[in-house]
Amino acid sequence: MRKALLLTSVLLLSILLSACGDSGDSAGGDTGETPFEPITYAARFKASQFTEASICGGCHTDIYEQWQGSMHNNAMEDKLYQGLHALASKETNGAIDAFCTVCHTPIGTLSGEVPPLEGPDISDNSRDGVQCDFCHTVSGSTGIGNASFEFDPSDTKKGPFDDAISPFHKTQYSELHTKSEFCGMCHDVNHPINGVALEATYTEWKNSPYAEQGIQCQDCHMTPGPLVEKPNPGKAATMGPERPHIWTHNFVGGNATEMADENHQNMAEEQLKAAAALSIAAPSGAAPGGTMQFQVDINNKGAGHYLPTGLTEVRQMWLEVAVTDANGKQVYHSGGLDETGNVDPDTVIYQTIFEDEEGNATHLPWEAVKVLSDNRVPPMGTVSEPFTITLPADAALPLTITAKLNYQTAPQSMVDELLGDEAFDVPVIEMVIAEISAG
Ligand code: HEC
Ligand code: HEC
Ligand code: HEC
Ligand code: HEC
Ligand code: HEC
Structure with a gap:
């Protein structure tokens, strides 16, 4: 079974490569051959079933400000992403498009609004990339990597507290959200045909001393400074209670280009220096x-x-x-x-x-x-x-x-x-x- 799968992969890839050669300088579309069965995701809901980030921002003011201009917010409209996506699309005659978009705009992909990445009908929820209501209605995962999330676009927002009361939505404690496995659903990328590890941030962490010590992605990337900096007392919502620790939403990495906003550029520089x-x-x-x-x-x-x-x-x-x-x-x-x-x-x-x-x-x-x-x-x-x-x-x-x-x-x-x-x-x-x- 495994062998057969591998063989098919090799076959598919050689077709993929010959298709690249054929497609020349054409803008893709229907000229070259399609290298493998196009990867598709069934449209399971409407993008309008999710709430827009700006509405969450009405009460979660600080969190909204932190997320805005982050690479999660920009994951779909990021020019470098769009540039590489366009090349991948051209070289695979569109077969890989939905694989790329499913992490960069999960709402767009799972509502069928994208691919393609342009069009008059793409909603703000899709354009917002990885946004609030998507992450907070993730209900489980089928494993690690390649968009292995399960979700339920409902009124119940899942998060780290077991005692949160909100006038706008129901709340529910979710252990998954407090662990690296949550991030690992997207931060491990394997080749969709041959399984080669293309990005392995979660696996690298899993095999590191940090995992052994129980230090999660959130401990570095959802705290105020560049490294583990806890606690961060404050309020999660303007009308919420004072709490001993609030998770920040800057998701700072290394991106100090103009694709991140100025604030995130400065924080990325600080993080790289640390x-x-x-x-x-x-x-x-x-x-x-x-x-x-x-x-x-x-x-x-x-x-x-x-x-x-x-x-x-x-x-x-x-x-x-x-x-x-x-x-x-x-x-x-x-x-x-x-x-x-x-x-x-x-x-x-x-x-x-x-x-x-x-x-x-x-x-x-x-x-x-x-x-x-x-x-x-x-x-x-x-x-x-x-x-x-x-x-x-x-x-x-x-x-x-x-x-x-x-x-x-x-x-x-x-x-x-x-x-x-x-x-x-x-x-x-x-x-x-x-x-x-x-x-
Ligand atoms: C399983 C989820 C997943 C899939 C599938 C995926 N990506 Fe990504 N992509 C990510 C994550 C996570 C990052 C952030 C990693 C980093 O910052 O180094 C990223 C970063 C990028 C970046 C860097 C953007 C920047 O501003 O520096 C580009 C470009 C990109 N991806 C293109 C693609 C293309 C093209 C495809 C399809 C062939 C694809 N991605 C498929 C999750 C995914
Ligand atoms: C009308 C104000 C209001 C709006 C709008 C609002 N929330 Fe909340 N939310 C709250 C309050 C208040 C709490 C409780 C805070 C606390 O207990 O510290 C809360 C708690 C949460 C929690 C924590 C749940 C837990 O159990 O850990 C999450 C996650 C959350 N909100 C996400 C969202 C998302 C996503 C949106 C947009 C879809 C949103 N909220 C819109 C007021 C609001
Ligand atoms: C990439 C996924 C992701 C996105 C996007 C995201 N969150 Fe969160 N959020 C989390 C995780 C994970 C936690 C819990 C971290 C932990 O407990 O380790 C969290 C915690 C929270 C909490 C609990 C209070 C706190 O910060 O500790 C609230 C409220 C919240 N998020 C609201 C929002 C709102 C509003 C937005 C959009 C402006 C948003 N989130 C965007 C993943 C996300
Ligand atoms: C001990 C703190 C720490 C932990 C734990 C940690 N990171 Fe990081 N991360 C950093 C630092 C510092 C950087 C900046 C240097 C770099 O780019 O590698 C970074 C960079 C990144 C980047 C940007 C990489 C790039 O160059 O594009 C991504 C994406 C990322 N981390 C995701 C994760 C995920 C997902 C996890 C958990 C599986 C995680 N990190 C765990 C400290 C941490
Ligand atoms: C739904 C998929 C998804 C989930 C879940 C997710 N991310 Fe990301 N993340 C992305 C994508 C896509 C990018 C790349 C956006 C770009 O650069 O275009 C990214 C980028 C990042 C970056 C890089 C920013 C930079 O400056 O380069 C960091 C750091 C990061 N994520 C941390 C996290 C952490 C921590 C978690 C878990 C709490 C998490 N992510 C969960 C999809 C996801």
């Missing part, structure tokens, strides 16, 4: 004309999963290293940006790279048949990078070695290619910097 520690170790051979060696250690001290995590075939984190001599002359530099805003190609980038059917490296998730490489930093773990540098004969001692750890949501070249005229500048966030002198 994620890692950097040190330069064991410099040797610091002499004019000599061969200098040293090592840079990156420690993932703050993320409850690999660093980076999520869409790691697209994200890039890398070291920028410079050596200057006593006269301030730069004698070595790597990991800088060129004039087009792209990282110099020899730089080691910490990310996942997939292999496609033909054995080539690819960063397009739907082409993946296996993980080719993954050099990211494990939770509470360290990755070391060795450097060997030939120094100029006139280098003046002592030397200063500076290392920076940088993060970018996506390579500039990818954003330019996917979005054309709509492309935006992808900020480079300096996560942490280390400096020592040698010689």
Whole structure:
């Protein structure tokens, strides 16, 4: 049974790849072949059965403000998402569309309003991406990953309290909402045909010391500061009681681009800066004309999963290293940006790279048949990078070695290619910097 499934997957994928080749530059639609049975979800309800977020915001003022401008709110209208979705759609002749939309706009997909992602009939509830009433009417889950949520768009809002009384809706305690398994329904993405792990944030967490210590996603991503910061006393609703701890709804990750609002951009920067520690170790051979060696250690001290995590075939984190001599002359530099805003190609980038059917490296998730490489930093773990540098004969001692750890949501070249005229500048966030002198 398993074997047969695998075989079909291989077959389907090779058809998928030949379809990509055929479709050329056409805008998709009905030209190329459909690579596999289109993935569909039965329309189970109307989007209007959910309450709009702005109405919840009438009483849950702070929570609404926090969620607005977050990547959950922007999950459908996010330009980078739309750009990659459009390419995936074109290359699979639309067969993968609903798979992509089911997490980025669950209401849109399960009401049949999307795909496609444009049209006059798409309601605000769908456009709001992952919104209040969707999350708070999730009634259970069938497991982890690939949108394994069960839901019941009803008047009963499920949450962490067993004693909440609201004039607007019924309330119900839900243990699921207090656990990482809730987030894991969407924050593990497996290839819909061959099952390759495309995003594995939940699984990374599950295998980490954080899971062992009972520290959930919510403890870092639904608390005020960048790391675990509890308690956060306050009110969950303007007319509600004062409580010892309220969960925030900023859902801050690493997105400091214009797709998040300014407040979220600043918080993402703060979160990235709290994620890692950097040190330069064991410099040797610091002499004019000599061969200098040293090592840079990156420690993932703050993320409850690999660093980076999520869409790691697209994200890039890398070291920028410079050596200057006593006269301030730069004698070595790597990991800088060129004039087009792209990282110099020899730089080691910490990310996942997939292999496609033909054995080539690819960063397009739907082409993946296996993980080719993954050099990211494990939770509470360290990755070391060795450097060997030939120094100029006139280098003046002592030397200063500076290392920076940088993060970018996506390579500039990818954003330019996917979005054309709509492309935006992808900020480079300096996560942490280390400096020592040698010689
Ligand atoms: C008229 C005001 C009002 C509106 C509108 C409102 N709520 Fe509430 N809600 C409350 C109050 C009051 C509480 C109780 C707060 C407490 O006990 O701390 C509450 C509690 C909750 C809880 C906690 C339930 C639990 O048992 O843990 C959730 C979840 C919730 N609301 C979600 C929503 C969602 C989603 C919407 C929009 C569909 C919404 N609320 C609209 C007033 C409102
Ligand atoms: C991605 C899913 C998700 C979205 C979107 C979301 N919530 Fe929540 N919310 C949660 C989870 C999970 C908890 C409980 C966290 C815990 O107990 O660990 C929670 C807690 C709450 C609570 C209980 C009080 C608190 O904050 O501790 C209220 C009220 C609430 N949410 C209202 C809202 C409203 C209003 C919106 C939209 C503006 C919203 N939520 C959007 C997942 C979500
Ligand atoms: C219904 C699916 C769904 C659920 C459930 C869900 N998320 Fe998300 N989450 C998404 C999607 C989709 C995105 C990506 C949006 C984008 O960048 O376009 C996202 C993005 C994020 C980000 C990244 C923001 C950034 O700056 O890059 C964080 C952090 C996050 N979610 C945390 C959580 C946590 C914590 C939970 C559980 C309490 C949770 N999510 C539950 C779908 C979900
Ligand atoms: C100990 C705190 C901690 C825990 C626990 C934790 N995270 Fe994170 N998370 C971070 C930090 C710090 C970052 C920023 C660095 C990075 O991007 O990895 C982050 C980043 C993210 C991002 C954005 C990644 C990117 O680069 O696009 C997502 C999505 C996310 N976390 C989801 C989750 C989910 C889902 C869980 C639970 C399964 C979880 N996190 C558990 C601290 C935590
Ligand atoms: C099982 C749920 C799920 C499915 C299915 C899914 N995604 Fe996502 N997607 C997510 C989550 C969760 C994140 C946030 C991870 C992170 O921040 O790194 C995300 C992030 C993204 C981002 C990054 C957005 C940004 O602003 O940085 C893009 C682009 C994206 N997804 C495209 C796609 C495409 C294209 C498909 C279909 C081939 C797809 N996704 C299918 C859950 C899903």
